Amino acid sequence: MKLATIQEGNWPVAAVMVGDELLVLSGDHGDPQLAGFPSTVIGLLHDGPETMQRLADAIARLGNDKARLATLRAAGALRPYDEDLLLAPIPIPGTMFAAGLNYLDHLEEMGSPIPKEAYVFHKSVASITGPRSAIARPVGHTGMVDWEAELAVVIGVECHRVSEADALSYVAGYMVANDVSARDWLDPVFQNPGIMEPIVNWDRNMMGKSFPTFCPLGPVLVTADEIPDPQVLPISSRVNGSVMQESNTRLMIFSVAQIIAHLSRWYVLRPGDVILTGTPAGVGVGRTPRIFLQGGDVVEVEIQGLGRVVNSVQ
Structure with missing residues (x-):
């Protein structure tokens, strides 16, 4: 469905x-x-x-x-x-998580080491917006707004401490996501000016993903029976029609099942919870020269079998 x-x-x-x-x-x-x-x-x-x-x-x-x-x-x-009438399929989930640094080519463009286990953080549910809604660049943070094409996973059955082998049986379905990010605080992290400063700046980097409208979702929730293998899905993003990212979910470092099993070690995952699974190479901050979203731009994220979200930028 x-x-x-x-x-x-x-x-x-x-x-x-x-x-x-x-x-x-x-x-x-x-x-x-x-x-x-x-x-x-x-x-x-x-x-x-x-x-x-x-x-x-x-x-x-x-x-x-x-x-x-x-x-x-x-x-x-x-x-x-009519996609113009659609809201996010789940406008207010109980919890939303996001996996970072989960495609090898994205690690290479960011100069990051390969993580030993899945790196997952919270993204505010208040950042969710519809598949055709505008992305609003925040006042004071308009200069480094970036896109991230991602596969979103929706939990269908409550679970805790599940195995990787069983993890997909708890999935309700999948959506397209754009993990929009304000990159203002990213550079100091890699400059590594001490011990606490990188921690504080990394925390702000994560909060820079939680502004209102910074998570377009949709256009629909495709139930898991229609997507038997989430690790074979072509994924792409375009800005003003130009291809920025073109990859496949098979290139994830940690699979959907591994991410769910990892999170469930600590969290009780409940129906409707959303998990973003990371982005491949091609984000604006990783380019030379860097490219960021400007007012009037249109950014699209598409995943084969799931549809696409198309959002203008304000």
């Missing part, structure tokens, strides 16, 4: 793709087979795999039933797919 979130009045509501249309799960459909589902994507996930399977079965039964489809259109429940 492909799950989406749209704005309905003052509230984000869940929708599921039916062919090239969106079936909204809130309100009265007049269709008893589609009644009783939670009205948000995170609600569906918290309800558990049984609810997700029941929804998938209901959509499969809907199929090409022209009479039912016509009734749903007339009720306003089945609508044309």
Whole structure:
């Protein structure tokens, strides 16, 4: 399935793709087979795999039933797919993590050593924005705003201390992400002026990834059954149509399964939690000369099978 979130009045509501249309799960459909589902994507996930399977079965039964489809259109429940109307599939997850330094070619462009285990940090859930929303460069930090094409993983079943072998069984699905970053504090880290200064500057570097609008997600949540192997996905980014990153998730140093197993050593991962999995080479700060996002730019991140997010820059 492909799950989406749209704005309905003052509230984000869940929708599921039916062919090239969106079936909204809130309100009265007049269709008893589609009644009783939670009205948000995170609600569906918290309800558990049984609810997700029941929804998938209901959509499969809907199929090409022209009479039912016509009734749903007339009720306003089945609508044309329009990415401009989409919010992030999970607008406010419980927790969002991000893996850094997870592609060898990105380590090379940044001059960083290969980590011995996955390096993962928190990214503010308040940074999440929609797949077509504008990225706002923060006042005082407009000069070094950068892009990072990333695969986002969504947890579907609560887990703690899981093995690498079992980790993917806890995944609900996958999304496209842009881990936008303000690089203002990065250079002092590599200048290494002492002990505490690099720690403080590295912490600020991480906080520079958490400004509002600094995490476009979407366009939809593609459930894990449609992506049997997350380690074979072409991933790319473009700025104003020019290719900046072009890689494949098979080049991750630590796989999706390894990252989940690593995080679960400490954290209880819950349905709807989001994990970004790192970016390949081609970010602006790693180029010579450096390139950063300017007002009026358009940045795109695309992953095969998942779609793309396209965001203008303010």
